[in-house]
Amino acid sequence: MSVVGHQPPPFFNRGPAPLARLAFFVALSLLLLVLDLRFHTLELVRQGVALITYPMQRLAYAPEEAFGRWDNYLTSLAALEQENAELRQKQLTTARLLLRQEHLEQENQRLRALLDMKQRQPVTSQVAEILYAARDPFSRRVVLDKGTRQNIAAGQVVVDELGVIGQVTRAFPMISEATLITDKDQAVPVQIVRNGLRSVLFGTGDGNLELRFLAANADVQAGDVLVTSGLDDVYLPGLPVAKVTRVDRDTTYAFARILCEPIAGVERHGQVLVLGPREAPPPPPPAVETQDKPDKGRKGKRKE
């Protein structure tokens, strides 16, 4: 081995020169960067290295986990009683809806059968826990405590009790990484509940969301609720995603600037639900495919 300022005499062979070594390793790193950013072909390498990092990550998480348990143990009886009462109240208020839901679902199914419409797809789901936010400051990802061993696969949707949080983008054997909807690269096809207007929702990278490519005179108002449209074959239709907070209509631009905030507790930790994969619909007739295909951003490429 040789170092920049230290030139060894030729009879002490210390391997290639530092600049040659630097060029080799930099080229290798750049190759990895391009392969991962452009072609996404390094998942197998990542799985291999994750075998080393998983025990370390788990061990590094242990103090926080222990602290959480200790904190839980010390929670006072009064606080627990209060929480219990609140939950009971909540259950009573939602019971009315729940009791009728089964009945309504059956009725819906019968009506759909009568009308000869496509059946709504049943949903399977798994409870997972958000372990921590990934260290990478350039993206918004969280690490979940379930992986491919619990049948979690990349592409599944992650929700909490209020709405959509994100999507599983990488699944390792024991853990998985979910990209939050507030990430800059994450796009969710949505529609406005009030008037059914369809669009695509993008993260802004700072914890908020933005509806892009809607005309300046589009019928959007502050306070509108956005739900998934289900057109992408990934998200189930009707899951609440975001609420419009501000609409800027500047006539110098072709599109309105529409800012939204997520409905679900996207940046909070806790338990989440990973929805099962959606069944692929029958392929569209070939004649339609030659027509203009709506661009769905990254979602379109990732469908299973």
Place this chain on the structure above:
Amino acid sequence: MQPTPASKRILLPVRGWFILLTLVLAMFANMIPFGRLPGLPDWLALVLAFWCIREPFKVGMAAAFLAGIVMDVGSASVMGQHSLAYVLLAFAAGGLSRRILGFPLLQQAMQILPLLLGAQLVMLVARMLGGADFPGLLYFLGSFSAALLWPPLTYLLLLPQYQPVEKDENRPI
């Protein structure tokens, strides 16, 4: 009592397993989840820079590359991001090791700061070329806190080399 080449103190040779242990511990410290707290030092970069400066013939670009790959997976970033930054850091640290070791500890820390900032800048450029957003100037705070940690870290990492093998009252040094 500064363990610089100018110091009176003679250090024991470093043990290979100790270097490996400190690198693994630094990696471990990097993986402790602190959420999005700004100003957290990149422990692995700091310890790598330390060994590249202290033992340029033992720790170099190959070690930096491997450590970078593990860090890439551990922090869920793009493959090659950390390895590129760490390789460049190791090259610069190894090349400047003679120069940096000639300074007292606080001035060493000031020489380390641009190295660490450079490594962060490399990662920033790599990610922004890949389409990521600028995470804010607080992102660079980590390098400053890491540079502040340089003097205590130097003392800590050289501690195993301070002890003499056997006590000899008649030994001149």
